[in-house]
Amino acid sequence: MADAIATVTPVEGLGMITIRADLSRAGDAIAEAVGLAVPAVTRITSDGSRGLGWMSPDELLLVLPRQETAEALSMLEQALAGEHALIVDVSDARAAFDVTGPHAEDVIAKLCPADPTALPPDGLRRTRAAQTAAAFWRIEGGFRLIGFRSTADYLGLILRNAAIPGSRLAPR
Amino acid sequence: MLILTCPYCGVQAEETELHPGGEAHLKRVGPDGDDAEFEGYLFARKNPKGVHFERWRHAYGCGKWFLAARDTATLQVFGTYSAQTPHPPAEIVSAIQASRPDWQPDWT
Amino acid sequence: MTYTPPFRLAHGGRLIDRAFQVPFRFDGRHLRGVQGDTLASAMLANGQIMLGRSFKYHRPRGPLASGAEEPNALFGLGQGGRFEPNQRATTTALVPGMVLSSQNCWPSLDADIGAVNNWLSPMFPAGFYYKTFMQPRPFWKHVFEPIIRRSAGLGRAPKDRDPDMYEQAYGFADVVVIGGGIAGLTAAREAAEHGERVIVLEQNPVWGGRSPVDHRDGEAAIDALLADLRGRGNVTLRRNCMATGLYDHGYLLAREALADHDPDQGIPRQRLWRIRAGRIVTATGALERPLSFACNDVPGVMLASAVRDFISDYGVAPGQKIVVVTNNDDAYRTALTASDAGLDVVAIIDARVDVSGELPQAARARNIPILLGTGIAKVKGSRHVEGVALCDQSGDGTVSGGLDCDIVAMSGGWSPVVHLWSHCGGKLLWDEGRAMFRPDPERPPLGADGRGNVLAVGAANGDLRCAGDLERPEGATMPVWVMPRNAPYKLRSKMWLDFQNDVKVSDVELAAREGYASVEHTKRYTTLGMATDQGKVSNINGLAVLSKALDQPIPATGTTTFRPPYTPLTLATIAADARGEAFQPLRKTAMHGWHEKHGASWEPVGHWRRPYSYPRAGEDRHDAVNREIMAVRGGVGTLDASTLGKIIVKGPDAGRLMDMLYTNMMSNLAIGKCRYGLMCSENGFLMDDGVVARLSEDTWLCHTTTGGADRIHGHMEDWLQCEWWDWQVYTADLTEQYAQIAVAGPRARDLLERLPGSIDLSAGAFPFMTWKEGDIAGIPARIYRISFSGELSYEIAVPASRGLELWEKLHEVGSDLDITPYGTEAMHVMRAEKGFIMIGDETDGTIIPQDLGLNWAISKKKADYIGKRAQARGHMTDRSRWQLVGLESLDGRVLPDGAYAVDEGRNSNGQRKTQGRVTSSYHSPTLSRPIAMGLVRHGPDRMGQVLEFPLPSGEVMKARICDPVFFDKEGSRLNG
Numbered sequence A: 001m002a003d004a005i006a007t008v009t010p011v012e013g014l015g016m017i018t019i020r021a022d023l024s025r026a027g028d029a030i031a032e033a034v035g036l037a038v039p040a041v042t043r044i045t046s047d048g049s050r051g052l053g054w055m056s057p058d059e060l061l062l063v064l065p066r067q068e069t070a071e072a073l074s075m076l077e078q079a080l081a082g083e084h085a086l087i088v089d090v091s092d093a094r095a096a097f098d099v100t101g102p103h104a105e106d107v108i109a110k111l112c113p114a115d116p117t118a119l120p121p122d123g124l125r126r127t128r129a130a131q132t133a134a135a136f137w138r139i140e141g142g143f144r145l146i147g148f149r150s151t152a153d154y155l156g157l158i159l160r161n162a163a164i165p166g167s168r169l170a171p172r
Numbered sequence B: 001m002l003i004l005t006c007p008y009c010g011v012q013a014e015e016t017e018l019h020p021g022g023e024a025h026l027k028r029v030g031p032d033g034d035d036a037e038f039e040g041y042l043f044a045r046k047n048p049k050g051v052h053f054e055r056w057r058h059a060y061g062c063g064k065w066f067l068a069a070r071d072t073a074t075l076q077v078f079g080t081y082s083a084q085t086p087h088p089p090a091e092i093v094s095a096i097q098a099s100r101p102d103w104q105p106d107w108t
Numbered sequence C: 001m002t003y004t005p006p007f008r009l010a011h012g013g014r015l016i017d018r019a020f021q022v023p024f025r026f027d028g029r030h031l032r033g034v035q036g037d038t039l040a041s042a043m044l045a046n047g048q049i050m051l052g053r054s055f056k057y058h059r060p061r062g063p064l065a066s067g068a069e070e071p072n073a074l075f076g077l078g079q080g081g082r083f084e085p086n087q088r089a090t091t092t093a094l095v096p097g098m099v100l101s102s103q104n105c106w107p108s109l110d111a112d113i114g115a116v117n118n119w120l121s122p123m124f125p126a127g128f129y130y131k132t133f134m135q136p137r138p139f140w141k142h143v144f145e146p147i148i149r150r151s152a153g154l155g156r157a158p159k160d161r162d163p164d165m166y167e168q169a170y171g172f173a174d175v176v177v178i179g180g181g182i183a184g185l186t187a188a189r190e191a192a193e194h195g196e197r198v199i200v201l202e203q204n205p206v207w208g209g210r211s212p213v214d215h216r217d218g219e220a221a222i223d224a225l226l227a228d229l230r231g232r233g234n235v236t237l238r239r240n241c242m243a244t245g246l247y248d249h250g251y252l253l254a255r256e257a258l259a260d261h262d263p264d265q266g267i268p269r270q271r272l273w274r275i276r277a278g279r280i281v282t283a284t285g286a287l288e289r290p291l292s293f294a295c296n297d298v299p300g301v302m303l304a305s306a307v308r309d310f311i312s313d314y315g316v317a318p319g320q321k322i323v324v325v326t327n328n329d330d331a332y333r334t335a336l337t338a339s340d341a342g343l344d345v346v347a348i349i350d351a352r353v354d355v356s357g358e359l360p361q362a363a364r365a366r367n368i369p370i371l372l373g374t375g376i377a378k379v380k381g382s383r384h385v386e387g388v389a390l391c392d393q394s395g396d397g398t399v400s401g402g403l404d405c406d407i408v409a410m411s412g413g414w415s416p417v418v419h420l421w422s423h424c425g426g427k428l429l430w431d432e433g434r435a436m437f438r439p440d441p442e443r444p445p446l447g448a449d450g451r452g453n454v455l456a457v458g459a460a461n462g463d464l465r466c467a468g469d470l471e472r473p474e475g476a477t478m479p480v481w482v483m484p485r486n487a488p489y490k491l492r493s494k495m496w497l498d499f500q501n502d503v504k505v506s507d508v509e510l511a512a513r514e515g516y517a518s519v520e521h522t523k524r525y526t527t528l529g530m531a532t533d534q535g536k537v538s539n540i541n542g543l544a545v546l547s548k549a550l551d552q553p554i555p556a557t558g559t560t561t562f563r564p565p566y567t568p569l570t571l572a573t574i575a576a577d578a579r580g581e582a583f584q585p586l587r588k589t590a591m592h593g594w595h596e597k598h599g600a601s602w603e604p605v606g607h608w609r610r611p612y613s614y615p616r617a618g619e620d621r622h623d624a625v626n627r628e629i630m631a632v633r634g635g636v637g638t639l640d641a642s643t644l645g646k647i648i649v650k651g652p653d654a655g656r657l658m659d660m661l662y663t664n665m666m667s668n669l670a671i672g673k674c675r676y677g678l679m680c681s682e683n684g685f686l687m688d689d690g691v692v693a694r695l696s697e698d699t700w701l702c703h704t705t706t707g708g709a710d711r712i713h714g715h716m717e718d719w720l721q722c723e724w725w726d727w728q729v730y731t732a733d734l735t736e737q738y739a740q741i742a743v744a745g746p747r748a749r750d751l752l753e754r755l756p757g758s759i760d761l762s763a764g765a766f767p768f769m770t771w772k773e774g775d776i777a778g779i780p781a782r783i784y785r786i787s788f789s790g791e792l793s794y795e796i797a798v799p800a801s802r803g804l805e806l807w808e809k810l811h812e813v814g815s816d817l818d819i820t821p822y823g824t825e826a827m828h829v830m831r832a833e834k835g836f837i838m839i840g841d842e843t844d845g846t847i848i849p850q851d852l853g854l855n856w857a858i859s860k861k862k863a864d865y866i867g868k869r870a871q872a873r874g875h876m877t878d879r880s881r882w883q884l885v886g887l888e889s890l891d892g893r894v895l896p897d898g899a900y901a902v903d904e905g906r907n908s909n910g911q912r913k914t915q916g917r918v919t920s921s922y923h924s925p926t927l928s929r930p931i932a933m934g935l936v937r938h939g940p941d942r943m944g945q946v947l948e949f950p951l952p953s954g955e956v957m958k959a960r961i962c963d964p965v966f967f968d969k970e971g972s973r974l975n976g
Helices: A023-034 A066-079 A104-111 A149-162 B035-042 B090-099 C039-045 C113-119 C128-132 C139-151 C182-193 C218-230 C304-314 C332-340 C358-365 C419-423 C505-513 C519-526 C539-550 C571-575 C592-597 C621-634 C654-661 C706-722 C748-753 C800-813 C824-833
Strands: A007-010 A014-021 A044-046 A051-056 A059-065 A085-089 A094-100 A124-129 A132-139 A142-148 B003-005 B012-014 B019-023 B051-057 B065-071 B077-082 C017-026 C029-035 C074-077 C084-088 C098-101 C166-178 C198-201 C235-238 C241-247 C251-257 C270-282 C286-288 C301-303 C321-326 C344-350 C370-372 C374-380 C387-392 C399-404 C407-411 C414-416 C428-431 C436-439 C454-456 C496-498 C601-605 C608-613 C637-640 C645-650 C674-680 C686-696 C699-704 C730-733 C738-744 C771-776 C779-784 C793-799 C882-889 C900-906 C912-924 C929-937 C946-950 C956-962
Touching: A007 A149, A014 A023, A014 A066, A014 A094, A014 C730, A023 A051, A023 A059, A023 A066, A051 A124, A051 A132, A059 A066, A066 A085, A085 C645, A085 C730, A094 A104, A094 A149, A104 A142, A104 A149, A104 C166, A124 A149, A132 A149, A142 A149, B003 B077, B019 C706, B051 C706, B065 B090, B065 C706, B077 B090, C017 C039, C029 C039, C039 C304, C166 C182, C166 C571, C182 C198, C182 C218, C182 C270, C198 C241, C218 C235, C241 C419, C270 C419, C270 C571, C286 C304, C301 C304, C304 C321, C304 C332, C304 C407, C321 C332, C332 C344, C332 C358, C332 C407, C344 C358, C344 C374, C344 C399, C358 C370, C374 C399, C414 C436, C419 C454, C496 C505, C496 C539, C505 C519, C505 C539, C519 C539, C592 C800, C601 C824, C608 C621, C608 C824, C621 C637, C621 C824, C637 C800, C637 C824, C645 C654, C645 C706, C654 C699, C654 C706, C686 C706, C699 C706, C706 C730, C738 C748, C738 C800, C748 C793, C748 C800, C779 C800, C793 C800, C824 C912, C824 C929, C882 C912, C900 C929, C912 C946
Parallel strands: C017 C098, C166 C198, C166 C270, C198 C235, C270 C454, C301 C407, C321 C344, C321 C407, C344 C370
Antiparallel strands: A007 A094, A014 A059, A014 A085, A044 A051, A051 A059, A094 A142, A124 A132, A132 A142, B003 B012, B019 B051, B051 B065, B065 B077, C017 C029, C074 C084, C074 C098, C241 C251, C251 C270, C286 C414, C374 C387, C387 C399, C428 C436, C601 C608, C637 C738, C645 C699, C645 C730, C674 C686, C686 C699, C738 C793, C771 C779, C779 C793, C882 C929, C882 C956, C900 C912, C900 C946, C912 C929, C946 C956
């Protein structure tokens, strides 16, 4: 009773880079520069440390350890030199939370109009969490959810509210 | 509350994840247009009871604008398709005519 | 006839556990129920049959039903923040320590002053309010309205904050079955067998619907189905979960009660489910109809099904001597149940003349008297039933005899619950044979694919045998809309159709006579089926009476519109988690915490909170504004400008796009330079403004207003994706990536030069309207030399995570310069002193740049930009459009924002004509006098003229037209 139905942990130290380009043309160069395959539509590829998520038909999000951001930015700039592309550091524009535990799905289901149980193992879903934009994908033992930096307090609050003890979604 | 499938990412999005944008396939009239043409472009919007083409943005998703063909009375969705098309594509037309045999395109 | 105990039967009651006593309080009296009781069964077990007063006439009322359709037994429940009005006694589980209070009576339920309305009831016919409160007109405001307001509304609204938690959740299923009775569970099993993901929602805490009470083997059948479903991984069974509404494309709302009236559990009280279903099965059963005979509202007149529910489910005898009155076989079950429980079934009064079904045979076998072709002429008693007067059903109510009894169990037949089916466009058909509206399978609600996505099953589909006893076929129901058939007015004016709203047969007939031919109009005129009833109890009888009065068949009258919610939903459940801190996303800049610590008085701007000013001890927020302005003008100040939109536009065609987005030329902006730009919508109106910086050959950065960032980014993407999709441009909204600090004032440069950095800030190296990149205080930064205050000003953008660090360093090294944080209001006043426009003040969606003297920012060279064509329309080029000027108040007082300048003459409505209005107005501490800007017809040509601004008080303020730039017109300060 006393335990939250899932653990909500703010994630620090993440770097994020938005890459906008013609993926069919520049995909190989991007893959080589970041060391990850270009994800299929609505998927995320990952090597455990970095992830490359499909955000839109001409947009990818590279998620990586913060200290690797500068190097990755310049690798991408070099790889896409001459290509019509936009590469920007958005590390400071985002807030990230890990929602873990056996009932992490319930927390997502309370906030997002998207079925977390239907998310493939490598799926990335852009949607909203309550009243703000968010995206989530699977991590070991749960989900990682990202939103905007300015709403970090709000996101933390609604995630913790959704995880309050005794509020599992399984029928009572 | 509608659900529409974003043709870019395949996500079946609900209305709260989308942003409506009014009538689709408007042809912009610029500085060269005369008053009547410009008035038609800026103000005259179709508002049919029945088959209609609309702009929607997958705002809480991939951010792309797309177009939807649907019946404003029954809310039947005939299909969604790329915003980069001057007219509804053939498969949308045939999807409409499969349920509305009398319906005819009003473009040429 | 007295109303005598015992009320709790010695045996029976499948839902209660007599071993556990449950104490509660009702109007201050201490009472006891047992575990499993509802409030209604507990009250009846205590001999309390009068549970409330009716809304209009304050007539004594007992429970009519045993479920969600109950119109009478509504209580105030709980105390303080947990008080809730109108809690339905028949569906609210009794919890230890509950505190109940009766409603709609004063000073008490027993001695209610308002009951005088009952004696005056001939004065309150249908439409009473509409007819009475018309004349004399002056009476409306001071006499009629206060009276109506005092008597309007049922129950009293809680005043304290609700301390309970609520939440919401999204659900997804192939099939959602609504109703956990035998039909619903059977449908669920069928869907589950096909491997579909199934959710079953049951409004009650127990499964089974009517089957366990009405079917000999009902309970066993239900148990078997439940056991099967519980063993399946693809089925979710959710009880205490009321489907309240069906919406488009398979969307439905349901309210799950988790810890209703039981706050000690420490979990959310209720959960609102938003479920998206591939298909929906409505297995919502049927509701029994009352019969319309005189005084059918006296406490003790109950639906036959309710009487047997109280006996079977709760072991409660509503009374000792029961009369059953019916037009169908089903009600005989009540007689048999009562007789089994040892109660005295005085007689069964059956309106039909030919009765031969198995159930009547069983009653005959027990020697229960059955009076055929008979009706009730009138119920005797006022606070509870004392007996009935009998008559010939086909006659005019002449009394043919009488019976003593304390309960009248009535049944007028059954109506399928078609509410959910109807919410989203499902149509009904009138089934003449069974005298009911039922779902028309040819016209169901439609899904996104255009095919029917709702299926009604069981009693909800009109199949009334479903929950009953299939081996004992029932005889036909005979429609009885008025009892007796030819009842005179005297009786018809005592026959209740809608118990909650006190609508009688005579009221509906009066409405018909007065020309209300539409059922929707009649509903509103008489209040039939309004409030929580929503057609549950009153609908069919009312329609039938109206149809007869209009001399047309029932389907020609049709039904009123069924609207969600099926039963009332508390607002807290709809709001769910969105309250308190989580009411709205509050957007915070990197320096938000600093502002808070330094006493910021907040101003909401969109979802952001920006400091309005930073009042110190002894200051109000306006004193603080004045101090902040003087500090900036005299020294240096800092503004948190992080909320301004920052959008990157990049690509080979970016310049082309920029030239279309802005009214001025942006493609020729030199790298390293900044330019103020205006953005218009396609209809020519000014929508946003801000400073643009050219970052590189193919990259521009657009600053937008705080409120405009999302919208302008969307606007750009709209044009790129939907119009110029062959242009090679990418945009990115980097608003949140950067913290931005405006450092403004004559000492701004002195201050910044104290910090180590790689950027030469000198006037020569870093002129006005340029930007530079480098680092300052060890933080990578881009600095823009731009000014919204009119002072020497640098706006420094750093990664958001370093924003607070820079802000604090600035305040540390500037402490001896009296560095002052300033808020949005100081910014507003300073920009107005400079005559700079503000989106939202000088603009309101109908203003073009030309109105604001901004022609200098509109390119004459460009062939096109968004809004150009619109600005060439006749109305836009009209010389008499109001134009921006400054306004000097003549008497030294600040003009009210939004005040209108009047002109000679009056318009067609008799109002003074106007010739201008105030758009911004402040006290300028810099100039020690009021300043204002406004839009005035021919304004710029009328310098020095005086305008009159009448105030609501009748007083007239005067102001002289002047130049809108009040301070440092030559710009020597910002160029410093």
